Amino acid sequence: MKILDQEVAAGSTLSYGGLIEKIEILRSALRWASRLERPDIERLLRQAGALRDDVMHLSHQERFVHAAASEPTALNRSTRQRREALIARSFVFEGAFGDNPKLLEALEVAEKAAPTGLPVLIDGESGTGKELMAKVIHANGNRADRPFVSVNCGAIPDNLLESELFGHNKGAFTGATADRKGKFESAHGGTIFLDEIGELPLAGQVKLLRVLEAHEIQRVGADRTIAVDTRVVAATNRDLRKLCEEGRFREDLLYRLNVIHITLPPLRERRDEIALLFDYFGDEAAESLKRRPIEMTPRLRAFLLDYAYPGNIRELRNVVYRLSCLAGQTADFEHLPADIRPVVPAKPTPAPAGHGHAPAAADLSEAKRLASDQAERAFLERALLETGGLVTELARRCDMNRSHVQTLLKKHGIRSKDFRASARDQQ
Ligand SMILES: Nc1ncnc2c1ncn2[C@@H]1O[C@H](COP(=O)(O)OP(=O)(O)OP(=O)(O)O)[C@@H](O)[C@H]1O
Numbered sequence: 001m002k003i004l005d006q007e008v009a010a011g012s013t014l015s016y017g018g019l020i021e022k023i024e025i026l027r028s029a030l031r032w033a034s035r036l037e038r039p040d041i042e043r044l045l046r047q048a049g050a051l052r053d054d055v056m057h058l059s060h061q062e063r064f065v066h067a068a069a070s071e072p073t074a075l076n077r078s079t080r081q082r083r084e085a086l087i088a089r090s091f092v093f094e095g096a097f098g099d100n101p102k103l104l105e106a107l108e109v110a111e112k113a114a115p116t117g118l119p120v121l122i123d124g125e126s127g128t129g130k131e132l133m134a135k136v137i138h139a140n141g142n143r144a145d146r147p148f149v150s151v152n153c154g155a156i157p158d159n160l161l162e163s164e165l166f167g168h169n170k171g172a173f174t175g176a177t178a179d180r181k182g183k184f185e186s187a188h189g190g191t192i193f194l195d196e197i198g199e200l201p202l203a204g205q206v207k208l209l210r211v212l213e214a215h216e217i218q219r220v221g222a223d224r225t226i227a228v229d230t231r232v233v234a235a236t237n238r239d240l241r242k243l244c245e246e247g248r249f250r251e252d253l254l255y256r257l258n259v260i261h262i263t264l265p266p267l268r269e270r271r272d273e274i275a276l277l278f279d280y281f282g283d284e285a286a287e288s289l290k291r292r293p294i295e296m297t298p299r300l301r302a303f304l305l306d307y308a309y310p311g312n313i314r315e316l317r318n319v320v321y322r323l324s325c326l327a328g329q330t331a332d333f334e335h336l337p338a339d340i341r342p343v344v345p346a347k348p349t350p351a352p353a354g355h356g357h358a359p360a361a362a363d364l365s366e367a368k369r370l371a372s373d374q375a376e377r378a379f380l381e382r383a384l385l386e387t388g389g390l391v392t393e394l395a396r397r398c399d400m401n402r403s404h405v406q407t408l409l410k411k412h413g414i415r416s417k418d419f420r421a422s423a424r425d426q427q
């Protein structure tokens with residue numbers, strides 16, 4: 001028993017291999033013990049307790065993510081190879097697109113989670129694809145041909161919540177004119193997607209917890225319970241742990257829902273894929289709108305590649321659909337939604353006729369040089385007009401050396417005889 005103590009205590013890093021080893025040591029201690037004294041029983045109980053704590057610890061959110069990421073094969077392969085491997089395993093993407101490592105990790109976790117029937121909690125910012133991921137999990141499991149029922153927990157009024165989720169019997173409350181199935185019953189055999197789970201009021205949380213524990217529901221106004229076999233996938237863009245600390249979300253429900261945890265990356269962590277997503281949604285929009293894929297002006301493309309996308313993939317997709325709908329062959333700033341359209345500086349007022357436009361300057365000293373040249377040219381042209389193209393007269397009036405005037409005229413490509421001709425025309 002002494003040896004057992006040391007062996008079980010050894011190996012402080014927590015891993016499944018380490019856990020199984022500890023369990024095996026415990027098992028063989030029991031197998032070979034011919035008689036156990038009370039102190040031995042106490043020791044074994046302590047060890048079993050420690051093991052239970054370790055299992056609890058490992059079963060927290062990192063568990064599946066860790067398992068997926070720590071596979072040596074996954075670590076060593078490029079994202080493209082990982083995607084190809086998913087395809088080779090007949091993974092159903094449901095239109096989920098991207099090679100970003102965090103997205104692939106989420107897809108690999110979804111692949112592992114899909115056939116288990118375990119509850120999954122998906123979190124991520126708005127528009128990162130939480131509902132899409134829930135559909136991916138459903139489509140890759142053995143419930144794929146059964147219903148996928150989506151419930152937005154934030155959109156149901158508190159007084160209707162119970163009836164919406166669990167159904168009601170005729171006469172259960174005013175307005176209950178007939179028996180009605182709830183979402184859980186409708187999703188029997190399939191998956192129920194509880195969107196915005198952080199918005200579920202505390203009373204609803206208690207009822208949901210009961211269903212998750214007992215796998216049965218009770219319609220409002222009914223005496224009997226109905227067994228339901230519904231896989232639960234929940235999603236949130238809130239920090240549920242923080243809500244628990246604030247007393248607004250039940251911790252026991254969080255642990256029930258969070259058996260497998262998937263976090264979806266925001267688009268700003270997948271910026272390298274924005275250009276690919278333009279093409280992907282551009283083709284998709286072209287097909288659905290029955291048109292040629294949209295092209296973008298270079299300035300629009302540069303703007304959209306640089307844009308922050310607070311609404312993540314949904315926003316990018318919506319922008320591409322909007323451009324595809326509003327623009328002809330090529331989209332530009334004017335086709336963007338007004339609230340994100342960049343302010344284009346007004347065109348500079350054109351220079352007076354005959355003086356040409358000031359070319360764009362790269363910096364201030366360049367701008368000064370250009371302005372000075374333009375003023376010089378304007379002065380010479382006006383003076384030549386006044387002197388009827390006579391360079392000698394111009395030099396005299398301006399008190400300049402004649403050859404210097406000639407040099408300046410040459411610099412600006414001004415021909416004095418053009419002004420003589422124009423003076424003749426005016427006569
Ligand atoms: N990886 C992806 N590949 C292709 N399309 C995606 C991807 N992720 C999201 N989308 C698309 O973006 C849109 C928004 O996705 P979804 O509704 O799943 O986001 P969400 O996280 O549930 O958003 P919200 O929090 O606002 O409810 C959908 O049209 C979805 O098909």
Ligand SMILES: [Mg+2]
Pocket residue numbers: 130131195
């Ligand atoms: Mg959603």
